Amino acid sequence: MQTACRLTGFGEKPPALSVENVAALEPRPGAVVVRMLAAPINPADLNVIEGTYGELPSLPSTIGNEGVGVVERVGASVGEFFVGQTVLPLAFGTWAEQMLVPVEALVALPEGLDPLQAAMLGVNPATAWRMIHDFANLQPGDWIVQNAANSGVGRAVIQLAKVLGIRTLNVVRRGELIEDLRASGGDVVVTEDVDLRLEARDLCGANFPKLGLNAVGGASALNLANALCAGAPLVTYGAMGRQPLKIPNGLLIFKNISFQGFWLRRWKESAPLADVRAMYEKLAGYLAAGVLHTPVHKVFPLDQVVEAVAEAAMERRSGKVLLRM
Numbered sequence: 266m267q268t269a270c271r272l273t274g275f276g277e278k279p280p281a282l283s284v285e286n287v288a289a290l291e292p293r294p295g296a297v298v299v300r301m302l303a304a305p306i307n308p309a310d311l312n313v314i315e316g317t318y319g320e321l322p323s324l325p326s327t328i329g330n331e332g333v334g335v336v337e338r339v340g341a342s343v344g345e346f347f348v349g350q351t352v353l354p355l356a357f358g359t360w361a362e363q364m365l366v367p368v369e370a371l372v373a374l375p376e377g378l379d380p381l382q383a384a385m386l387g388v389n390p391a392t393a394w395r396m397i398h399d400f401a402n403l404q405p406g407d408w409i410v411q412n413a414a415n416s417g418v419g420r421a422v423i424q425l426a427k428v429l430g431i432r433t434l435n436v437v438r439r440g441e442l443i444e445d446l447r448a449s450g451g452d453v454v455v456t457e458d459v460d461l462r463l464e465a466r467d468l469c470g471a472n473f474p475k476l477g478l479n480a481v482g483g484a485s486a487l488n489l490a491n492a493l494c495a496g497a498p499l500v501t502y503g504a505m506g507r508q509p510l511k512i513p514n515g516l517l518i519f520k521n522i523s524f525q526g527f528w529l530r531r532w533k534e535s536a537p538l539a540d541v542r543a544m545y546e547k548l549a550g551y552l553a554a555g556v557l558h559t560p561v562h563k564v565f566p567l568d569q570v571v572e573a574v575a576e577a578a579m580e581r582r583s584g585k586v587l588l589r590m
């Protein structure tokens with residue numbers, strides 16, 4: 266037997282989550298059984314539990330969007346994968362002791378990574394990496410403007426931009442985060458009440474940002490759009506403020522700002538497997554080198570998943586909530 270966190274209903278209060286004994290998994294050709302080590306609780310997981318995420322599993326379902334584990338048993342024809350290897354399963358259902366994962370959804374990781382940090386490599390650093398590379402031809406010295414800068418994605422944007430020589434103008438909703446984010450590499454950090462339409466020129470030394478990254482929506486997104494140079498994209502990838510975008514006509518007519526969206530799952534489904542693995546190899550290198558680091562707020566055992574989810578849903582956390590299996 267093994268244990269897994271099962272969701273049996275959407276939008277229930279308290280959440281319809283339970284940790285159940287389920288059958289131990291058997292390997293099959295082309296797939297391995299992964300013993301999970303750790304998995305974070307991300308906003309996307311909370312949205313799945315609420316039933317508001319863009320794509321929902323059929324219930325009941327083992328949930329969890331990312332995590333890290335070790336190959337425990339292998340089926341036939343699994344290529345280079347071997348028992349004992351640390352892997353990222355790029356598959357749904359990570360909140361469990363075991364997962365059955367086809368090799369095309371597996372990424373091999375170097376040994377020696379902190380399992381909590383490795384468990385958070387699959388989604389947020391990858392999202393940051395793709396958004397930095399796929400929407401604007403950024404060169405060293407260029408600026409990115411982003412909100413929710415203290416989020417997992419926001420911090421990864423700061424850390425990856427730094428290593429690439431790209432500068433970041435970061436917006437947070439809590440002034441007490443400014444010093445910490447500056448110390449973590451944010452070039453400029455301001456609170457939401459700073460009007461970037463008036464201040465961006467001074468803050469960025471007359472170089473308006475070439476890329477905007479929006480995880481909030483509403484007035485916060487408009488503030489970012491107002492900071493951008495003509496022709497730049499504002500990329501929306503999250504909706505933490507739960508407010509729709511409001512786009513003034515002038516930003517389209519006179520500045521030709523483009524409003525685009527990003528979803529990592531869509532990228533992973535369309536990109537060649539070699540490109541997906543090459544990206545994670547690069548990101549794992551940055552993790553090993555200490556370039557990437559995500560603060561941890563609290564770690565719970567899997568059988569306390571209900572408490573862990575409640576903690577992850579709390580405002581003003583100091584980092585990520587994770588499950589350790």
Ligand SMILES: NC(=O)c1ccc[n+]([C@@H]2O[C@H](COP(=O)([O-])OP(=O)(O)OC[C@H]3O[C@@H](n4cnc5c(N)ncnc54)[C@H](OP(=O)(O)O)[C@@H]3O)[C@@H](O)[C@H]2O)c1
Pocket residue numbers: 307308309388389392413414415416417418419437438439480481502503504505506507527528529530580581582584585
């Ligand atoms: N599209 C994709 O492929 C993709 C991939 C990864 C993540 N995401 C999305 O990106 C967003 C961030 O994810 P994450 O895992 O990085 O988040 P996280 O680490 O859990 O942090 C959440 C952040 O949202 C901020 N926040 C919450 N409510 C807010 C509000 N009303 N106004 C302004 N800021 C608010 C928090 O501010 P404080 O720091 O002040 O608490 C915190 O910085 C989520 O919406 C997530 O679903 C999307």
